[in-house]
Amino acid sequence: MKGLFTLAIIALSASFSFAQCDITADVCQKHITDDFLSDGQHYRALLLTDQVAEFNATLYGGTTYRISACSGTQDGNLLFRVTDKDRNLIFRNVEHKNAPYWDFQLESTMDVIIEAELDPIAGNSGCAVMLIGFKR
Amino acid sequence: MNLSRISLFVAVSLTLSALTGCGDGGDSKDTEGPDSQATAEPKNPNAAGLIKVGDKLFNLPSPLETAFLIEEVGGHFTENLMNGEVDATKYTTKNAQAMNLGIYGADLGYSLIYGQSQKAFTLLATCEKLGQGLGINPSIYTSMMKRFEGNMENRDSLLIMIAQMNSLSDEYLKENESEDVSSLILYGGWVESLYFTTNLTKQLDDPKLRSRVGEQKNSLENLIGLMQQSNSTGQLDNVVTELQSLQTIFNKVEYNYEWVEPETKADKSLTIIKSKSTVNLSEEVLKEITDKITEIRNNLIATTA
Numbered sequence: 001m002k003g004l005f006t007l008a009i010i011a012l013s014a015s016f017s018f019a020q021c022d023i024t025a026d027v028c029q030k031h032i033t034d035d036f037l038s039d040g041q042h043y044r045a046l047l048l049t050d051q052v053a054e055f056n057a058t059l060y061g062g063t064t065y066r067i068s069a070c071s072g073t074q075d076g077n078l079l080f081r082v083t084d085k086d087r088n089l090i091f092r093n094v095e096h097k098n099a100p101y102w103d104f105q106l107e108s109t110m111d112v113i114i115e116a117e118l119d120p121i122a123g124n125s126g127c128a129v130m131l132i133g134f135k136r
Numbered sequence: 137m138n139l140s141r142i143s144l145f146v147a148v149s150l151t152l153s154a155l156t157g158c159g160d161g162g163d164s165k166d167t168e169g170p171d172s173q174a175t176a177e178p179k180n181p182n183a184a185g186l187i188k189v190g191d192k193l194f195n196l197p198s199p200l201e202t203a204f205l206i207e208e209v210g211g212h213f214t215e216n217l218m219n220g221e222v223d224a225t226k227y228t229t230k231n232a233q234a235m236n237l238g239i240y241g242a243d244l245g246y247s248l249i250y251g252q253s254q255k256a257f258t259l260l261a262t263c264e265k266l267g268q269g270l271g272i273n274p275s276i277y278t279s280m281m282k283r284f285e286g287n288m289e290n291r292d293s294l295l296i297m298i299a300q301m302n303s304l305s306d307e308y309l310k311e312n313e314s315e316d317v318s319s320l321i322l323y324g325g326w327v328e329s330l331y332f333t334t335n336l337t338k339q340l341d342d343p344k345l346r347s348r349v350g351e352q353k354n355s356l357e358n359l360i361g362l363m364q365q366s367n368s369t370g371q372l373d374n375v376v377t378e379l380q381s382l383q384t385i386f387n388k389v390e391y392n393y394e395w396v397e398p399e400t401k402a403d404k405s406l407t408i409i410k411s412k413s414t415v416n417l418s419e420e421v422l423k424e425i426t427d428k429i430t431e432i433r434n435n436l437i438a439t440t441a
Contacts, residue, residue, distance in 0.1 A: 025307060037295060039198040040302030041322070042310055056361065057195035058354040061413070064406075084411060088395050091407045103406040108413040109351045110393065130193075131303075134201055136295070 021127040024070050028129045031068035031101035036133030043130040047071070047118050053128055055114040061106050064135040068101040069093070069116055071129070075100035077122035080130070085111045103135075194362040196322050197355055199242035200299065202329040202348065203249045209342040213250035217332055218243040219437045222258075224265040226439035231371075234317045235436045237266040238324020241302060246332065248295055253288045260284060260298075267305060270317055276304045319366040323375060324436060326359055331433040334426040349425060350415030353386040378432050385424045390416035 021044060032038050045053035059065050071077040076098035082090040090112065093099045098119060116128050219239050227233045240263050247256040264277035280301045287293045309318040333349050360379050363372050396410040 021311070029303075034296055037198065037200055037299040038303040039195065039201075040299060040306055041195060041318075042303065042307040043193045043195070044310060045193065053193065055193045055195060056358050058197060058351070058358060059409075060197065060201060060348070060351065063201070082407075084393075084395060086395065088411075090398050090409060091400065096402060096405075099405060101405070103404070105406060105408045107408070107410050109347070109354070109415075110409065110411055110413050111354050132195060133299075134198065136204070136292070 020072060021129065023073050024127050024129045025131075027073060027075065028068045028070035028100070028131050031070075032066060032131055032133040036066045036135055039132045039134065041132070043132075045116070045128045046125070047116075047128050048125045049118055049120055049123075052115050052117045055116070055130055056111065057114060057132065058109065058111050059104065059106050061108040061110075064103055064105045066101055066103050066133045066135070067114065068131045068133070069114075069128070070100055071118055071126040072122055077119055077126065078116055078128055079119050080114055080116040083113050083115070085113060087113070192361060192365075194358040194365075196326050196359055196362070197329070198245075198299070198302075199325045199329040200245040200249070200295065202333055203242075203246045205344065205348055206246070206332060206336060207249050209336075209340060209345050211336045211340055211345075213247075213252060214335075215252075215255070217335060218246065218259075219328075221437060221439060222262070224262045224269075227266065227269075230270065230317065231320055232436075232439075233266045233269045234320035235324035235327075237263055237270065238321040238326070239328040239433075239437060240266065241298075241321070242325045242328035242332070245295075245298060248291060248298060251291055253291070253294060256294070256298075257281075257284060257288070270309075271312070271314070272305050273308050276301060276308065316366040316372070319362050320372075320375075323359065323363065326355065327429065327433050327436060330425075330429045334422070334429055337422060337426070346417055346422065347415045349422060350389045350391070350417040353389045353391055353415075356383055356386055378435075382425070382428050382432065385421065385428055388418075388421045388424075392416075 025042060025044075043055055047053060067080070067082070069078045069080040078100070079092075079094050079098060081092040081094075082104070084090065091102060091104070093102060096102070114130065116130060118124075118126050118128070219236065221236075224233075224236065224240070227236050240259050244256050244259040244263065247253075247259060260277070260281060264274070264281065267277055268274055280297060283297055284294060287297070306318050306321075309315070309321075330349070330352055333345060337345055337349060356379065360376065360383060363376050363379060366372060367376055392414045394412045396412060398407050398409045398411070400407045
């Protein structure tokens with residue numbers, strides 16, 4: 001019975017997370033300011049604690065990109081890190097107070113992997129949204 | 137309404153999982169074992185456009201990025217590079233509508249960057265028709281057309297609006313379980329951008345342009361991954377086969393990469409990625425890519441598609 005109750009809570013939590021996606025997208029969108037143009041794609045993943053979403057991207061040399069990564073209704077709920085394809089670490093937002101967005105200036109074109117997971121402090125489940133913009 | 141349905145599905149799925157998991161007596165430890173962890177995984181990977189964890193999400197470059205590059209290297213506006221079909225109603229299947237929405241979207245960005253706002257407005261109207269056919273919320277286009285008309289002379293504002301429109305329509309499609317349509321739109325946009333770039337290399341020998349063609353080797357890998365994820369029922373087998381055929385040619389492109397430690401400027405929220413990459417694309421391979429992408433693109437815009 002206790003297990004049923006726990007999972008019912010998880011179910012409700014997951015249901016709430018789906019509904020939260022729109023709000024999260026709005027939270028994330030505000031970081032793609034007018035000096036950046038959106039790449040036109042919305043990246044979403046429903047995450048539970050300890051799950052990691054992997055995003056693959058090619059970023060072009062000579063361009064500055066902004067990556068905005070959010071979960072829930074406020075900034076700082078999503079941990080993200082950027083590596084190259086060989087998993088060399090480029091950036092971790094946890095080292096910058098869970099920054100909800102960060103800019104990346106590319107000298108050469110390269111493939112990156114962006115991994116995102118919930119900050120355990122923020123809750124057990126949530127809709128992770130990531131947006132990418134490039135500077136004009 | 138859609139989200140409510142999905143929420144209900146998730147709630148029911150998880151509750152059923154809970155009942156199954158508690159069959160041995162309902163000890164709380166049952167919910168903490170590996171099996172119960174598995175039941176907590178999202179069961180409907182396509183629900184509301186949410187990707188199952190463990191799968192990957194793939195980014196494709198915006199056609200606007202390519203259009204900016206074409207302008208930067210001194211390419212002239214060439215109207216006949218764009219899809220000449222003006223009657224979008226000739227695209228009757230969902231796949232043809234989606235792919236051509238991507239193509240017209242790339243044409244729209246290309247026109248805008250060259251200040252061809254009247255042409256861009258016509259293309260926007262075409263996109264609206266295709267978007268309607270695909271069930272994209274018409275208000276996204278109607279509000280955009282009103283704003284567009286009021287800013288015809290302001291290129292920067294128009295570019296922001298178009299990027300926002302693309303983003304909103306992608307969000308709408310993913311919310312409404314139309315990941316496959318979203319993927320096909322991206323596919324059409326990518327094909328059209330590569331078609332522009334390769335054709336421009338015939339007139340303009342610019343190293344940046346040539347590199348950009350070669351760098352599509354990486355994006356093509358992401359595109360194939362994206363299409364394969366959207367091809368659960370085999371409906372996109374032809375698209376995947378065409379792309380794999382293009383990949384065979386791209387495999388001849390030499391790509392070299394060297395890791396260099398990045399530099400982060402925390403006060404500017406900026407990381408400078410200093411890793412180096414080079415692309416070596418021979419004339420023969422460039423011609424093969426040009427021919428193949430032209431063939432793919434012409435098949436996509438054919439109204440019999």
